[in-house]
Amino acid sequence: MKRGELYRVANPSAKDPKKSRVFVVVSRQVLIDSRFSTVICAPVYSTHDGLSTQVMVGANEGLKHDSSVHCDELVSLPKSLLANFVGSLSPQKTEELNRALSIALDIRGSNG
Numbered sequence: 001m002k003r004g005e006l007y008r009v010a011n012p013s014a015k016d017p018k019k020s021r022v023f024v025v026v027s028r029q030v031l032i033d034s035r036f037s038t039v040i041c042a043p044v045y046s047t048h049d050g051l052s053t054q055v056m057v058g059a060n061e062g063l064k065h066d067s068s069v070h071c072d073e074l075v076s077l078p079k080s081l082l083a084n085f086v087g088s089l090s091p092q093k094t095e096e097l098n099r100a101l102s103i104a105l106d107i108r109g110s111n112g
Contacts, residue, residue, distance in 0.1 A: 008021070
């Protein structure tokens, strides 16, 4: 499992009306490789609101439809649920994800 990989998760939560949802792993790699049983993920939705905290994804990332990663809705998921690999973000999309996460978490870099 690597940061930036997409996985389809069955029944992600009782509040989610979908039977499955795709999530992107956003935890740092050292945590992913550790003994901890959970990782932080961002959900993928078919809607895109044009927010700076959303990253457009689609067929290039292994999805059937154009969608977006919603960095304002981070969740902690057990690694064991992340078994159905969908695809990976390109280096360019990973940079977009990093920017969106920085905005969502109000983290100012050296340029901000």
